[in-house]
Amino acid sequence: MTTGSSSKPGPTHKLVEAGITLLIALFGVIVIIGSVKAGINWGAEGPRAGFFPFYIGIFIVVSSAINLWNGLREDNDELFAEWGQLRQVMSVVVPTAIYVGAMPFTGLYVASIIFIGWFMRWLGKYRWVTVLAVALGMPIVTYFIFERWFLVPLPKGPVEEWLGL
Amino acid sequence: MEELVNLFHGFAVALQPFNIMVMIVGIVLGVVIGVLPGLGGANGVAILLPLTFSMPPTSAIIMLSCIYWGALFGGAITSILFNIPGEPWSVATTFDGYPMAQQGKAGEALTAAFTSSFVGALFAVIMITLVAPLVASFALQFGPAEKFAVYFLAFCSFVGLSKEPPFKTIAAMMIGFALAAVGLDSITGQLRLTFGFTELLNGFDFLIAVIGLFGIGEILLTMEEGLSFRGGNAKINLRVVLQTWKELPAYWVTSMRSCVIGCWMGITPAGATPASFMSYGIAKRVSKHGANFGKGEIEGVVAPETAAHAAGTAALLPMLSLGVPGSPTAAVLLGGLLIWGLQPGPMLFVEQKEFVWGLIASMYLGNIVGLLVVLTCVPVFAAILRVPFSIIAPLILVLCAIGAYSVHSSTFDVMLMLVFGVIGYLLKKCNYPLAPLVLAIVLGDKAEEAFRQSLLGSQGSLGIFFSNTLVSTIMILGLIALFWSVIQQGYTRLRGAVA
Numbered sequence: 299m300t301t302g303s304s305s306k307p308g309p310t311h312k313l314v315e316a317g318i319t320l321l322i323a324l325f326g327v328i329v330i331i332g333s334v335k336a337g338i339n340w341g342a343e344g345p346r347a348g349f350f351p352f353y354i355g356i357f358i359v360v361s362s363a364i365n366l367w368n369g370l371r372e373d374n375d376e377l378f379a380e381w382g383q384l385r386q387v388m389s390v391v392v393p394t395a396i397y398v399g400a401m402p403f404t405g406l407y408v409a410s411i412i413f414i415g416w417f418m419r420w421l422g423k424y425r426w427v428t429v430l431a432v433a434l435g436m437p438i439v440t441y442f443i444f445e446r447w448f449l450v451p452l453p454k455g456p457v458e459e460w461l462g463l
Numbered sequence: 464m465e466e467l468v469n470l471f472h473g474f475a476v477a478l479q480p481f482n483i484m485v486m487i488v489g490i491v492l493g494v495v496i497g498v499l500p501g502l503g504g505a506n507g508v509a510i511l512l513p514l515t516f517s518m519p520p521t522s523a524i525i526m527l528s529c530i531y532w533g534a535l536f537g538g539a540i541t542s543i544l545f546n547i548p549g550e551p552w553s554v555a556t557t558f559d560g561y562p563m564a565q566q567g568k569a570g571e572a573l574t575a576a577f578t579s580s581f582v583g584a585l586f587a588v589i590m591i592t593l594v595a596p597l598v599a600s601f602a603l604q605f606g607p608a609e610k611f612a613v614y615f616l617a618f619c620s621f622v623g624l625s626k627e628p629p630f631k632t633i634a635a636m637m638i639g640f641a642l643a644a645v646g647l648d649s650i651t652g653q654l655r656l657t658f659g660f661t662e663l664l665n666g667f668d669f670l671i672a673v674i675g676l677f678g679i680g681e682i683l684l685t686m687e688e689g690l691s692f693r694g695g696n697a698k699i700n701l702r703v704v705l706q707t708w709k710e711l712p713a714y715w716v717t718s719m720r721s722c723v724i725g726c727w728m729g730i731t732p733a734g735a736t737p738a739s740f741m742s743y744g745i746a747k748r749v750s751k752h753g754a755n756f757g758k759g760e761i762e763g764v765v766a767p768e769t770a771a772h773a774a775g776t777a778a779l780l781p782m783l784s785l786g787v788p789g790s791p792t793a794a795v796l797l798g799g800l801l802i803w804g805l806q807p808g809p810m811l812f813v814e815q816k817e818f819v820w821g822l823i824a825s826m827y828l829g830n831i832v833g834l835l836v837v838l839t840c841v842p843v844f845a846a847i848l849r850v851p852f853s854i855i856a857p858l859i860l861v862l863c864a865i866g867a868y869s870v871h872s873s874t875f876d877v878m879l880m881l882v883f884g885v886i887g888y889l890l891k892k893c894n895y896p897l898a899p900l901v902l903a904i905v906l907g908d909k910a911e912e913a914f915r916q917s918l919l920g921s922q923g924s925l926g927i928f929f930s931n932t933l934v935s936t937i938m939i940l941g942l943i944a945l946f947w948s949v950i951q952q953g954y955t956r957l958r959g960a961v962a
């Protein structure tokens with residue numbers, strides 16, 4: 299590692315891992331709370347609903363504590379990823395989140411066409427002809443395979459309704 | 464003898480024209496899935512599972528298992544030609560396969576890899592044919608305590624045998640159990656851990672988790688690495704194939720050893736990935752050409768490929784006979800069985816003979832078909848890899864979304880898939896294993912049920928798990944597996960002290 303410690307090109311692995319371990323522990327605490335609410339003792343029907351998950355929650359918290367301890371003890375200056383790499387990852391996560399969020403309103407097909415088109419045009423810098431061919435082609439193929447041949451219904455929005463599909 | 468008769472009936476089922484067609488489609492899809500980044504055996508099968516809802520169960524399982532074989536074959540193509548393992552279990556294949564390709568011996572390497580895969584699978588299928596009915600009839604006498612002990616053994620093997628830190632494996636596994644517990648409690652009918660969200664009433668479906676963790680997570684990892692595919696041309700002709708086949712029998716010892724390692728690692732749910740590494744490592748230590756390993760030694764391709772394929776196939780043995788899948792992909796297949804209304808486990812061999820033996824027969828045929836398909840179509844599959852990632856990635860993401868939606872026709876599941884994807888990316892980066900997490904989601908309810916029923920029978924005493932020889936043997940095996948790395952360390956230290 300030749301980079302100076304003052305301006306790191308990304309978050310350190312240690313820091314991110316500690317954060318994730320804490321989140322897992324928090325998840326464990328939530329499981330414990332939920333189990334206590336459901337009842338962790340014995341009832342008339344034997345162990346109650348929260349009995350098993352309660353111990354699972356304890357296991358999560360305890361193993362996270364050990365993981366946290368091991369992780370912090372380690373002498374490791376490695377980067378989790380560079381900021382540029384994380385930007386790459388986010389350039390997939392954010393549009394996918396919008397795509398997934400829009401699906402209940404627009405249906406799968408319209409959302410997919412826009413999503414594939416956006417991805418190819420802005421990240422791949424393809425010509426519009428190529429972009430349109432793939433972005434329109436894939437949903438059409440999907441429609442025939444899933445809905446026509448295998449009779450699996452996919453979410454539809456106003457446009458599909460208007461087309462009478 | 465009864466098994467042989469059953470097997471022949473199975474062949475009659477598998478050889479029906481529709482099933483043969485389904486087999487070929489499955490293999491081709493599987494190889495494509497194995498070649499593409501972000502799509503692997505587990506999530507590939509999960510995405511295509513809804514397509515099989517309208518098929519008869521036997522054809523459906525044949526198609527899905529053939530996708531699995533295809534994915535196992537496909538991983539080798541990318542490893543050898545592009546130095547990019549399409550699947551984690553083909554990482555060890557890159558060590559010698561890619562150097563061979565660079566020396567212009569890609570054809571030999573591919574032929575060796577495919578043939579070894581075939582040998583490994585064949586060995587495992589023969590083992591399944593002989594052993595599975597015995598295990599199943601033995602397991603018929605299992606009570607809840609024995610059932611729980613088997614689950615215990617399966618999960619302990621993960622902790623002891625995986626290369627990830629044991630407490631990370633435990634944490635990942637327990638997250639899976641917790642997710643499985645969300646929703647309706649199957650014994651009391653009470654709601655738990657939903658915190659008032661109606662979406663969580665039915666809990667988390669592991670298919671969504673598989674598609675997210677393995678599919679989306681993998682795409683994000685690939686995106687981060689920003690890799691572009693560059694690689695040699697694939698040329699396989701009959702002469703090269705025959706030439707390589709002439710050479711291969713010389714490595715029969717390596718092959719057999721790898722078969723055994725693979726079967727063992729496949730049955731205990733350690734899986735194909737550690738099997739391939741272990742087999743490569745041992746071959747390197749034992750072989751006469753050990754020093755040449757890593758520089759393009761054909762034996763270094765034979766060892767990991769045989770073991771990976773044997774393990775991948777053997778993972779179906781506990782799935783069919785005990786209802787405990789040996790790998791994430793086997794878990795997805797098990798999920799499929801449940802959806803088609805079949806209860807995996809020992810009763811399957813009694814009640815669904817045609818289905819079980821049809822599947823086992825299709826394993827023989829599927830691997831022969833697979834070998835022929837990959838040997839003849841390598842250039843086509845290699846061409847898929849030359850399609851740029853910025854086209855492949857959105858298509859795979861859309862496919863994942865379709866797969867996640869069609870499990871329950873719910874758009875909430877699609878959002879959940881993305882969340883699982885981000886979680887999968889982060890966990891993978893932090894060295895948490897994902898396979899135990901997925902298996903725990905699949906088996907969580909059953910393990911809990913077995914545990915609580917055992918405790919009910921014993922009025923809450925844990926002694927029930929050591930109450931007879933059978934259950935205590937399984938439990939002790941589990942404990943040995945759990946502390947395996949500690950035992951190994953102690954042994955090495957002891958030997959060091961004595962020497």
